[in-house]
Amino acid sequence: MIYNIPYIAVILLIMVGLYAVVFKRNIIKMVMGITIIESGVNLFLVTLGYRAGGVAPIFTNLPEERQIPGQLVLPIPQALTLTSIVIGVAVLALMLALAIQIYRQYKTLDVTKIRRLKE
Amino acid sequence: MDETSKIIKTVSSVMFPFVTIYGLYVILHGHLTPGGGFQGGAIVASGCALLVVAFGSDAIAKRVKESQLSLLESIGALGFISLAFVGIATTFFYNSLAGTKFLFGKIPPYGSNPGYLSSGGLLPLMNLAVGTKVIAGLFAIVLILAIATRKKGGRSK
Amino acid sequence: MRSRDAVALIALVLLGSFMIMSVLPLANMIRPFGEPVNPEMDDYIITHAQNETGANNAVTSVVFDYRGFDTLGEATVLFTAVAGVILILRRYAHG
Numbered sequence: 540m541i542y543n544i545p546y547i548a549v550i551l552l553i554m555v556g557l558y559a560v561v562f563k564r565n566i567i568k569m570v571m572g573i574t575i576i577e578s579g580v581n582l583f584l585v586t587l588g589y590r591a592g593g594v595a596p597i598f599t600n601l602p603e604e605r606q607i608p609g610q611l612v613l614p615i616p617q618a619l620t621l622t623s624i625v626i627g628v629a630v631l632a633l634m635l636a637l638a639i640q641i642y643r644q645y646k647t648l649d650v651t652k653i654r655r656l657k658e
Numbered sequence: 659m660d661e662t663s664k665i666i667k668t669v670s671s672v673m674f675p676f677v678t679i680y681g682l683y684v685i686l687h688g689h690l691t692p693g694g695g696f697q698g699g700a701i702v703a704s705g706c707a708l709l710v711v712a713f714g715s716d717a718i719a720k721r722v723k724e725s726q727l728s729l730l731e732s733i734g735a736l737g738f739i740s741l742a743f744v745g746i747a748t749t750f751f752y753n754s755l756a757g758t759k760f761l762f763g764k765i766p767p768y769g770s771n772p773g774y775l776s777s778g779g780l781l782p783l784m785n786l787a788v789g790t791k792v793i794a795g796l797f798a799i800v801l802i803l804a805i806a807t808r809k810k811g812g813r814s815k
Numbered sequence: 816m817r818s819r820d821a822v823a824l825i826a827l828v829l830l831g832s833f834m835i836m837s838v839l840p841l842a843n844m845i846r847p848f849g850e851p852v853n854p855e856m857d858d859y860i861i862t863h864a865q866n867e868t869g870a871n872n873a874v875t876s877v878v879f880d881y882r883g884f885d886t887l888g889e890a891t892v893l894f895t896a897v898a899g900v901i902l903i904l905r906r907y908a909h910g
Binding site: 753771779791795798 | 865868870876879880883884886894897901
């Protein structure tokens with residue numbers, strides 16, 4: 540039980556993000572909840588590639604007894620997480636631009652009052 | 659409350675060259691130490707965002723036009739695609755500069771070694787192209803979001 | 816409004832209990848933390864990255880050489896995001 544702490548951190552992050560998306564009424568708070576969910580998913584992706592007692596897979600100034608592939612962490616999940624982080628930044632920028640435009644049109648940030656389809 | 663004080667302007671003007679040099683170091687040494695194009699580009703873009711916060715979006719928008727940032731980002735994207743076409747004789751993304759006797763062609767000995775900067779083939783050039791693209795893109799996003807939320811004069815024209 | 820909040824709360828608690836049950840070690844059903852499932856491809860990449868690519872960093876050689884198409888798609892997504900932000904907020908940028 541004590542060894543699975545990164546998985547428990549992932550579950551806590553996703554639950555906090557889902558609570559913010561479902562139960563809050565401000566658009567900016569819902570955007571923050573989506574960003575927290577995205578952070579939890581990135582942590583899960585990195586945690587899948589862990590080898591017990593390993594170091595980073597970089598050969599510059601590596602100690603001599605750690606050069607066999609059984610002592611290095613897997614490099615492929617780290618490359619996929621890099622792509623996922625950049626895509627998260629792009630989605631966040633578009634969400635904030637749309638929130639600014641909604642505020643200029645409706646003069647409010649409450650999602651229960653943004654129901655009309657024409658201005 | 660609109661203008662920041664003189665201390666903030668002076669300190670951020672002094673810190674900006676150091677942040678830029680550290681970001682360029684992370685971009686250039688992407689094939690030896692942890693880092694690369696995306697990470698170093700984010701570091702330099704956060705240094706530029708420091709300038710936008712300290713001096714206000716009006717003063718920065720007078721000196722940097724949006725079309726210049728768009729040109730820089732397009733150069734980065736086209737450079738990345740044309741570097742992918744260099745080794746087209748074998749396949750699409752082939753690393754054709756590793757093992758030759760040109761600038762980046764040295765192959766490091768197997769195992770632990772102090773890093774040699776001129777190794778890596780096409781990887782440092784791709785890092786530079788992606789780094790330029792990320793710097794211009796993130797700086798443009800921060801500048802446009804700061805201009806659109808000004809206090810007065812932000813109404814539609 | 817009250818019944819909708821209660822149904823959402825029950826659904827969230829159910830989802831949270833499912834996720835926690837998949838992590839607790841009940842009757843040897845889960846894999847231990849430090850043993851990945853299929854490490855053969857990563858072992859090949861670690862032993863051959865310096866010879867074929869010429870870089871000391873295995874993660875950079877995966878991002879730009881073994882999986883260069885994913886980096887091309889990611890650059891396209893970043894470009895689309897910048898173009899979308901400038902397109903939406905164009906009328907507040909002058910004056």
